[in-house]
Amino acid sequence: MSSVPAQKEDANYLKKVREQYENYPYPIRHPEEEHTRILLPLTECFDRLNHFAYSGRRDFRKEFRALIAGGGTGDAAIALAEQLRRTSNEVTYIDMSETSMKVAQERAKTRGLTNIRWIHDSLLNIPKLDLGKFDYINCSGVLHHLADPDLGLRTLSDALKDDGAMGIMLYAKYGRMAVYMMQDLLRMINRDEPNLQKQVDNAKAILNNLPITNWLFNSSEMLFQELRSGDVGIYDLLLHTQDRAYSIPELYEYMRKAGLDILHFFSDHQHMSRQIYDPAFYLQDERLIQSVKTKPIERQRELAELLYSKIEKHTIYVAKSQTALPSVTDLDMIPVLAFSTASDHGSILDTLLNNGAAIVFNQHTTGTQVIVPNGPQLAAIWMQADGKKTLREMYQAVMDKIEGVTLDMLAMQFKPFYEALHRVDWLYLRHKSSMPIAYENEMQARMKPKGSAA
């Protein structure tokens, strides 16, 4: 195992945490896999980033300064750099683990990405690095590992432009309950064991014979995947030396202290979609639902987290002030299929054509179900949706083809359809002035064929 250079000592830049990530770069990534797929983390997809953080009006071709703070093995940096490939924008990557950075760099090299600036340092040193201010900062799975998470977030907030946004992932308290019990247990077991590999071996010995009563067996599937992913996953989940988590009230308070507002919550439990943070979804009694709906949104989410109780991370967009969401009544907006559903355009059209008054869409990968009222010209409108035409152009094209329909009639049909699909993160809006969305197959097509000279 490699040792860690003792440079850049900082009380908040924990020696043990650095040592962990030098030995166990997280998450495990194999650079050659870039040949076959692109990974796009939830928060770094330009379809939704533009929608939720920039009112759909951000043109990523113009100056867009992005920073990945604690970039690890490179998921977010690669995703951003790939989407910004044909722009003049550079992405800044910073991480304190040299081993992790090497993996990320190798991935970028495999993809032929040259638009990443690599900095080996702690994110707490950003003020001294003279990097300027950023339009977007990603910080995923990092702040909860700092000795002083408040200082970490404040540092990033200070590096963010006033109209910038951040994509943040933090551990959530209740979903990780069983993990923290197991961490306490393994801290006891390993208290006089300095060797990292022996610590992992002890953890495996405990896991192999854990009594069936242990809460860990009732954890969410995502945590089990971590455990199955080998030593690195076990170390990160169960042996981390610095690890905290946030309940919804703690999360709001944490953001407020750094001068940030929460714009949007993502769901990692895709079958739940965004309903995961909606308490009404977990209640049946209409009287209780109505009573809960009168509570502030923050309180509602607090309740939803308690009722679902296995949200194990909070993935959010934040900004210095609330941003207006793009509206489907703005005819200069372009409907954009989400990355996850880009290939479903045809099947959605088929469903519209072959059904009566109400349509039920089932997304097979996630199990999400959407029920939408059909309309006489809805299929015709949808046929025009190509991610390039504005709503005005789409409606006009339909009016040109079908006699007797008015723009109002079309807009009235499309609005509930858009809203239903948007609620499950299938459909977004971007302004006509913004950069067209490149989908995964296009991004992958830019890759040099495997085996060709770099």
Add this chain to the structure above:
Amino acid sequence: MSTQPKQNDANYLKEVREHYENYPYPPMNPLDEKERILITVTEAFDILNHECFSGRRNFQKDFRALVAGGGTGDAVIALAEQLRDSNTEVTYVDMSEASMKVAQERARVRGLTNIRWIRDSLLNIPHLGLGKFDYINCSGVLHHLADPDLGLQTLSDALKDDGAMGIMVYAQYGRMSTYILQDALRIINEDEPNLQTRVDNAKSVLNAMPSSNWFTSSPPMVIQEINAGDVAIYDLLLHSQDRAYTIPQLYGFVEKAGLNIVHFFSDHQEYGQNLYNALYYLKDEDLKAKVSTWPLREQQALAELLHGKIEKHTFYAAKKVPSLPSCDDLDMIPLLGFNIFSEHEGILSVIRKGQSMVTLQQTQTGGNVEFENTLYLGDMFSLIDGKRTLREIFANVIEVNKGKEYAPTNQSLLEDFKPFYEAMNFADWLFLRHKSTSEVLHHDVFQARIPK
């Protein structure tokens, strides 16, 4: 539905008092006393004498017992029934009038007149002139006080130097899912003053609860509570004052009050006394060797984390750690525990089969005990009646088998009996009491003396 507080005490919480006036806990029907006696685990004189009084306490003489926070009466009825013929009274203290009335009615049905009833907070005990006690029960009470430390100190001050306490407090990890649901229901009910509507809201939330919620994986005993009606739901999910202890916290809590933990009980009977035994859960030999060198309390803390779902800690505490009775003392009388008493014949027939290793399985609880069979074990076991001393049992076996090949001696019988006793005692199935103490009576005897 509300009652007027007699005393004003910041630690004597108004909401908690109101709760127990409306929902006396646990719910009990006094007429059930005609059919059965409940002997709470900590109040059974077989184990109490063994674990806390070296088997040498004669309960029928000057044994002063206090039940602090006696609720609907389980502990006080168990003690008073066992002390029916003694020369002392059992003292009951509880702040809930509704609960005390249930307990009093139970005592009336049983014809018990040896209970002194005091309606007050246990925190007022120093002002009541009650004197010191040999035994104090305080089960499911201290974790509901605003200042549990003060509560335990108050009881410790009322305990004789050679006295003992039977305590139950909630355990942290096993109630993890309960506390998350409590937090959710606090939000649901934040604007709801009516207790019954709060309970109805809780039921409605339970009915619609997503399967992801940790509560659905709660320990079986917690799940049982929500099926036990409004009172149990209120006590479990809507309590206004409720805390729990991990093992390290528990040791801190008990020792701060000048007490020692003497014995842990297991409510998860399938684990028996292994519930708190870390070495029982560990299979890796290196880890076992390492953990076996740790202080007992750290091993117990590890066991609690490994099991994960211990939802209450039930234990004896004492000011001085008493020595345990030993079968080296032939004036000791072996007696079967209350929970296994009726299985004497069955156990005997298993031993008589003569297999070299014997495994006893208790069908009801799944608990089991394994021991090595020996030539005269059946003879010895057949003579265990809770009245004969080991000396008498051994003499009888020696007499009957005189002149045989491998004829027994006191020494050989003791060597054979000891490992059997240790295995049975570890499972809380076999105890010792000194011949100077009075006989331990059993449930059928108690029930036979109930007036019709």
